[in-house]
Amino acid sequence: MKNNIKTATIISYITLIAGNVISIVYTPIMLTTLGRGEYGLFTLVNTIISYIYLLDMGLGNAVIRYNSKYMAENNEQGLKKINGMFLVLYCIIAVLGIIIGILIYFNLGNIFSNGLNITEIQQIKLMFIVALVNLAFAFPLNVFSGIIMANERFIFTKVLALIRAVLNPIIMVSVLALGQRALGMLIASTIFNILLGIANIIYCFKTLKIKMKFLGFDEGILAEIFRYSFFIFLSAIAYRIYWSTDQFILGMFVGAAPIAIYSIGSQFNGYFISFSNVISNMFLPKLTKLATEENKKELMSILVKISRIQFFIASFILIGFILVGKQFILIWAGEGYELSYYIAILLMVPQIFSIIQSLFATMLEAMSKHRVKALIYLGVAIFNLVLSLFLVQILGSIGCALGTAIGMTINSLLNNWYYKFKLNLDMAYYWKNIINLAWPATLCLVLGYMLIRFINPINYIGILLFAIIFSIAYLLIFWILALNKYEKSLIKSVFMKFKSKLN
Structure with missing residues (x-):
């Protein structure tokens, strides 16, 4: 099992790197x-669908949790019943999603009448139908991916994720090369997702x-499942408000082109989050143990170390x-995307606080205190929504990004207040070490x-040359002025492993 997890982790990192690199290559072709x-419009359709997907309500986590529970108890009858119940639940949710989708479909013209023209509304309706079919299949297929995770078949899951990360963009580019456009991409993506789902079923x-x-x-089990899933559901709603609503707002008030510009900026923020958080998983088991034991001094020590x-x-x-970043976007996406750089900066700067404190969320779950964080997250997300609705009419795309940035900053401040005054963690010691x-x-x-x-980097070679020199300078400055013995030993171990691989 240890080798299973280790191999799956390696595949996860390969998938992350491959997925992001392919995305960087593939996006300019699509643009x-x-x-x-x-x-x-393509981005807007996916945004709308992501809201309907909230009907999942955290049941995906519940599938894993309850399958693991019954397997640990060797309760085969319980497993059969619970999985049958989950499949029926997801089929009901799929039907509900289709009904909601149909209602949205007939109101797309009214919703986006101020931001989109008649031709764009017709396009979005066609794409929305295909995306809705994809969603309807995705709900019941979730049961089978959850069962595989509960059985700790991580390698199969991660290999499938790697296949998705590599093949999906290749399929999309092939569709474009054949002369199809966004609608063809959505049809191909739907077929591909269904095939992967069938692989899970088999x-x-x-x-x-x-x-x-x-x-x-079983009403008792059903009530227990929904109690478990509720705060996960709240966090999912907040997440969608943060990272999907801005495109929706731009479609309502500004137009299709600004959605594309905003999406490029948001995409770089996504890269920032994924690459920054790669190291977190290595510390999860120890952090959870310390939080459960309520050893706050040692807990703070490990939180500082990780942060x-x-x-x-x-x-x-x-x-x-x-x-x-600005030079890269202009070369990568082309002229007219300068604003994407400033949107990315507005999203990335406050995001750094969430990144360095990413394991605090794990700590709260271990302490059974995650409800408060979910409520803070949701409350600030609603404030962010209202603020973005106001600012978009004054500043356009930048207004949406600014509203999100302000919301993230407030969220970080409230969380730190909670850590200090309600959990009695030594946040002064924490921030002294970070500052x-x-x-x-x-x-x-x-x-x-x-x-x-x-250097004046105006092309890919210039940017690469800058990246190499800057990386060396950055490491030297931190090595001399900031890193402690533990951090230096980590970097040394990485270089030693890399050197041994070369030999």
């Missing part, structure tokens, strides 16, 4: 072929030998993007600006 308007019945019984609903590493990685990415890293990061930013004036 060039579709144009800003159609790419914006694996469950042929390899895992699962069985299902459809004997109605400093997160800051080291996140500030490197953020500063690098601040320095050459010690801020001035070397500022020095790197200043030196980076000087380096840009010398």
Whole structure:
């Protein structure tokens, strides 16, 4: 099992890197072929569908939890009943999703009459139908992916994720090369997703030998499941408000092209989050144990240790993007996307606080205190929505990004207030250790600006040359001025492993 987890983790990292690199290569092709308007509509359809997907209500986590529970108890009858119940539940949710989708379909013209023209509304309606079919299949298929995770068949799951990350963009580019556009991409994506879902079904019945019984609903278990899922559901709603509503608002008030511009900026924020959080998973088991034991002194020690590493990685990415992100976007996406750079900066700067404190969420779950965080998240997300609705009419795309940035900042402040005054964590000690890293990061930013004036990176080769020199300078400055013995030993171990691989 240890090798299973280790191999799955390696595959996860490969998937993350491959997925992001392929996305960086694939997005300009899609932008060039579709144009800003159609790419914006494509993004808008996916945004609307993501809201309907909230009907999942956290049941995906419940499938894993209750399958694991009954397997641990060797309760085969319970497994058959619970999986049958989950499949029926998801089929009901799929039907409900289709009904809601049909209602939305007939009102798309009214919703987006101020931002989209008649031709764009007709396009979005066609794409929405295909995306709705994809969603209807996705709900019941969730049961089978959850069962596989509960059985700890991580390698199969991660290999499938890697296949999705690599093949999906290749299929999309092939569709565009054949002369199809956004509608063709959605049809191909739907077929591909269904095929992957069928692979999960075959694996469950042929390899895992699962069985299902459809004997109605156990009201007690159903109530327990929904109690467990409720706060996960609240967090999911808040997440969607934060990261999907801005595109929806732009479609209502501004138009299709600004959605594309905003989406590019938001995409770079997504890269920032994914690369910055790669290291977190290695510390999850120890953090959970410390939180459960309520050893707050040692808990704070490990939180500081992890947060400093997160800051080291996140500030490197953020500063690098601040320095050459605009040039990269202009080369990568083309003229007319300058605003995407400023949108990305507005989203990324406050995001760094969430990144360095990413394991606090795990701590709260271990302490059974995650409800308060979910409520804070949802409350601030609603404030962000109202603020963005106001600012978009004054500042357009930048207004949406600014509203989200203000919301994220308030969310971080409220969470830190909760950590200090309700959980009695020593946040002064925590921030003192983090702030010690801020001035070397500022020095790197200043030196980076000087380096840009010398190199003047206006093409991919210039940006690559800057990245190499800046990376070396960044590591040297932090090594001399900021890193402690533990952090230096981590970097040394990475280099030693890399060296041994080369030999």
